[in-house]
Amino acid sequence: MAQVVVIGAGVGGCSAAITAAKAGVDVILLERNDSLSGLAVWSGKTGGTQVEQEMKLMGGGGIQVSDSLEKYALFHARENGEDLGFIYDVMKAHQAMGDILEPAGVTVRLRSRVMDVEKRGNGIKAVVLDNGDRIEGDAFVDATGRTGFQEMCATLGQGCVLCALKCPLFGDCVHTSEKAGVSDVAVQSKYAQSGIRYMEAxxxxxxxxxxxxxxxxxxxxxxxxxxxxxxxxxxxxxxxxxxxxxxxxxxxxxxxxxxxxxxxxxxxxxxxxxxxxxxxxxxxxxxxxxxxxxPLSAEGNAVFVKKTAPCDNTLKVNGLANLFAGGERARPASAMTTCQFLGDLAGHNAARVALGLEPITIPSSTLIGLYINEVKEGSPGHPRGHSIYSREKRPPNPIWREKGFLTTDKDIIRQRVEDAGIVGIYERRLA
Ligand SMILES: Cc1cc2nc3c(=O)[nH]c(=O)nc-3n(C[C@H](O)[C@H](O)[C@H](O)COP(=O)(O)OP(=O)(O)OC[C@H]3O[C@@H](n4cnc5c(N)ncnc54)[C@H](O)[C@@H]3O)c2cc1C
Structure with missing residues (x-):
C-alpha cells in the first residue's frame, strides 16, 4: 500500500495524517516530543470561525481536530444563539489528538525526531530519525511548525526559557524541507513580524x-x-x-x-x-x-519567527516532487484552525501523489482557498472572523470583509463550498 509520512504532530500534522488516511493510504506520524498536539498545549481558545464551516463541509481531519478538542471544552461563548468559539482544557490536548488518530488508522511514533532525509531524484525516499531508523514513504508532509530552536532563543532572546517545546530534552525542531535542501523564506509584512519579541503568553x-x-x-x-x-x-x-x-x-x-x-x-x-x-x-x-x-521563566523569548517553506498553492514544496508543507510550515499562520486546513490540503495532496495522482488546489471562491492561494509573504491576517475570544485583539481583516467572506450565514457558506465543487472532497477514498 502507498505510504505517507507526516513529520510533526501539532494540529497541522494531526490534520494532515488523518486526511491522508481518509484518502486510503498508510500513514505514519512522527513526533520528536513525548506528546501530541504541539503548541496546542499552550493555546486554549479556538472555534467559532466560518473556516470551520468550510472545513466541515470538505470533511478532512482538521474538523475532527476541532471537534475532538471541543469534547474537552471548559467554556463556550455564544451570542444570540451563535457559536463564537470555546476554550478547551489544554492539559487534554494530547488526549484529544490520540482519540482521533488511532481510529483513523494512523500509526503514531512519539520520540521520533527526524534529523535527515534520503533523496531519490527530485523527491524524498526516506527520512532518518536521530536513532538511525529509516522510514520510507511515497510522499511526505513537513508539519514541523516554525518554533523550537535553542540557538535562536539564545542569540535573539534570553536563552532557553523552558517552554512547552522542551528542546533541552527532545532536541531542537528540524525542518524536513530544509534538510532536503530547500531554504525557508522569511515572511516580511506588517502582519507577520519576523524576529523575536517577548512571549505572547x-x-x-x-x-x-x-x-x-x-x-x-x-x-x-x-x-x-x-x-x-x-x-x-x-x-x-x-x-x-x-x-x-x-x-x-x-x-x-x-x-x-x-x-x-x-x-x-x-x-x-x-x-x-x-x-x-x-x-x-x-x-x-x-x-x-x-x-x-x-514557560518556567515567565519571561523570555518569542517563538514567532515567521519563516515558511516555499510552496505552491497545492502546498507542494518548491523543487521537491513528493514533499508537502502543512500547518505553520506552509503559510504565515498563527492560529490553530488555519494550521488545520493547511494540514488537510497537505495530507490529501501527499496521499494523491503517493497514489500517482496530481495534487489539487482549493478555489479562491472559498475562504480557505483564498487564504491558501493569496496569503503568502504579505499576509492579510488570519481568517478567523468573529470569535469573541480574540475579536478585540485581532479584528476581522478588512480584505475578508470586502470580499464578503465574513458572513456567519451557514447557508451562504455551504453554497459557496458547493459552487466550488469541494463538498466532501477529503472524504473520498482514492485507493
Ligand atoms: C504561546 C502561544 C499561544 C497561542 N495561543 C493560540 C490560541 O489561543 N488560539 C489559536 O488558535 N492559536 C494560538 N496559538 C497559535 C497556534 O497554537 C499555532 O499556530 C498552532 O498550534 C501551530 O500548529 P502546527 O501544527 O503548525 O505547529 P506546532 O504546534 O509547532 O507543531 C509542530 C510539531 O512538530 C514537531 N517537530 C518539529 N521538528 C520535528 C522533527 N524533526 N521530527 C519530528 N517532529 C518534529 C514539534 O515537536 C511539534 O510538535 C498560540 C501559539 C503560542 C506559541
Missing part, C-alpha cells in the same frame, strides 16, 4: 492567584476569560529595567491608554495574554503570588 498555576480572579473567570460575563484592568498608576510604565536583559527587552509598558487591560484565560492553567516579567505581575492586585507554570 505565560501560564500560571490557578492556585497561586487570588480566588476572586478564578471567580471572575468561572462566573464572569465572558466564561473562561477575564479582562484584567491594570491599575491607573501603572499604565504607561516603562518596564525595560525589570527584564533580565534590558537591552534585549521589548520597549514594553504594562499597558497603554489604548490597551488598559490584558486578558487572562482559564485553560485551566491561567493563560496571561500579555507576558510580563514575574516581578511586574507580582505588583498587580490578585497576582502578587502568581506562579508561572510555562
Amino acid at each position: 505565560t501560564m500560571l498555576l490557578p492556585d497561586s492567584v487570588a480566588p476572586w480572579i478564578i471567580d471572575e473567570l468561572k462566573n464572569g460575563p465572558l466564561p473562561g476569560r477575564y479582562d484584567y484592568t491594570v491599575p491607573k498608576e501603572m499604565i504607561g510604565m516603562d518596564i525595560r529595567d525589570e527584564w533580565l536583559f534590558p537591552d534585549r527587552a521589548p520597549e514594553t509598558v504594562v499597558a497603554t491608554p489604548e490597551l488598559p487591560t490584558f486578558i487572562i484565560l482559564y485553560t485551566p492553567w491561567l493563560k496571561v495574554h500579555i507576558n510580563l516579567p514575574t516581578r511586574i505581575l507580582h505588583r498587580l492586585p490578585g497576582l502578587e503570588t502568581a506562579f508561572p507554570a510555562t
